[in-house]
Amino acid sequence: MAAGQLNGGNVMKKRMLGVIDATTYHEDLEELTVHRSLAAVPFAGRYRLIDFVLSNMVNSDIESVAIFPKYQYRSLMDHLGSGKNWDLNRKRDGLFFFPSPLLDSPSKGIGSFNHFAANLDYFYRSKQEYALISNCFTVFNMDFRPVLDRHIMTGCDITVVRQDGRSLEMYLVKTSLLISLIENRNETGYTCMSDVVTDIHHSYTICNYEYTGLAVMIDSIENYFAASIGLLEPEAWKNIFLRSQPIYTKVKDEPPTRYVKGASAKNSMIANGCMIEGTVENSIISRGVKIGRGSVVKNCIIMQKSQIGENCVLDSVILDKDVKVESDARIEGRSEMPQVILKGTVQGAMMNS
């Protein structure tokens, strides 16, 4: 058999690599990123921020995804595991994890070429003709295939995904161009993809792809809170949770959530394994949370395994994971600036705020 018969031809060439830059650190999100990278920040009751872009890639037929993390990536690695939950535990391609060897040189922008350069072999070895480079902190449900179709049709060098003119910090390029940008980073001075597209002297054809669906880049506590609570709106919900394009995450063996006598829930999103004995309103409740009798939880985000005692009142609060709120406690934040309770802390009734 001639070797040519084993090549896929054009069909196989029209494929993308997924490159996720998980090195970003936002100072405004510090309270939620003390113990974890931004990519691993919990969202919508059972997800981590990275699940959105990663699932979108998988749903767009991307079969090889490289994740470039930095800072506190233990929880991110634990979350992703072998990639099985995203169907990325493959013999060929699959999920690649490239922690940064450059811990002391903070790099700005998405697509840090120095970090990529330390793992150039991945790009050399990959057969996919195109690469999609994305940030790790956008909440959205997007099919990237039309972006590739447009990119090929227009013959552009770089396609930038935008919303209302603003860059969503996602870029589509030929893998060969990405490799040359990485190799020549010292000569060009470009440190990342945004350097390339914002340089007025560059010699590349740059196109924009306007994305009209819901997309929120999480970069502060305020917008994290607003985007979370905003998901309770049917319009937002329908934009993010599509049966045909599911958002995958690490699944857990939690039982269904149980509501006891006297419990009440309204306008809330609740994950599995919860025990609801009190009242929940306009809130997002993650897996394995307990809300005791007589407690009222309103406008809150309660993360995994947090325990709320009896007769507590919580309004406009973000409880990080494993927080214990003792009975009779009152914690109230403001709707524009919620109170964040750090992971693993104990809140007593005397510590009213």
Next chain:
Amino acid sequence: MGKKKCVAMLLAGGKGSRLSSLTKSLAKPAVPFGGKYRIIDFTLSNCTNSGIDTVGVLTQYQPLVLNSYIGIGSAWDLDRKNGGVTVLPPYSESSEVKWYTGTASAIYQNLNYLKQYDPEYVLILSGDHIYKMNYELMLKYHIEKGADATISVIEVPWPEASRFGIMYTDEEMRVAEFEEKPSNPKNNLASMGIYIFNWSVLKEYLEMDDRNPESSHDFGKDIIPLMLDENKKLFAYPFNGYWKDVGTVKSLWEANMDLLDDECELNLFDHDWRIYSVNPNHHPQYISTQAEVVESLINEGCRVEGEVEKSVLFQGVLVGKNTVIRESVIMPDAVIGENVYIEKAIVPSGMTIPDGFVISASEEDDEIILITEEMIQGIYS
């Protein structure tokens, strides 16, 4: 294959005819239970939690759903290099197809599977029951008693004793007599259909049984009585705890309702004895502003806009506005329209209940309604 101390054989070929339309296209062990599980999850989770990592699952009746559900066993951590889960369907041998004609013949036909592991003990299980049990403790008991076979037993209410295989034991718990479904039971210790055999004894008796043309090839009817006749050492292992055969629509409903009872011994929230299952990927449940949810168990992927009371909702169930669901079990992906009233019923997987549909069991009748397509079409005819 490496040698194993104990290999489990899980009988999962049962038709479960009394579950009516629920088992029309799937075997009883695959019937949904508890808002998220299938019946077989309990036995498979017991195996993995008891440290048994080699399980042969014998399938026969309507195996498609069950086979694809079990897969390579990763949901129960039973995807192992040596051992793990193996689905064992009936197969043909040179000239004849050998259907499993009884529980014993099913094991007999898979002796080659067992021989690979050369186990010391074989644990025989059925995939039809809801319970949590540590088989390791039963094995310890079996070894301590120096038994040839040990049968797990549970005290059942006297009026129900005639539905079970009843054991008569001495004070050492050695089995003296066994009666299959006695009309006048003199004891209430019922066999749970869980057996541990010494492998050499099991092999000998299965081979003997196979040669007997009169035999119905059943453990309860043939193997156990024969062993007793020959004065083998059979012991009863007393089990205390929740155990339910969910063989009828009513008992399936009851077992689901048990989960809503604070006093119920079957705790799904116990992290030390988790019940594992294949976790489909669904968004968290959404409870709308108009919804009321009390005393219920609700899984991910549900969207509730009506009133749900004392009910169990499986994954992906939608409940429309002004709808009331009481004391009911709604199986996966069922879509319940608006202005619907359902009481004391089971809605099967994937069924669509049209707007305005009303159904409830009559007051005096304590039957549970299994909603069928015919009932739904009936309201329009």
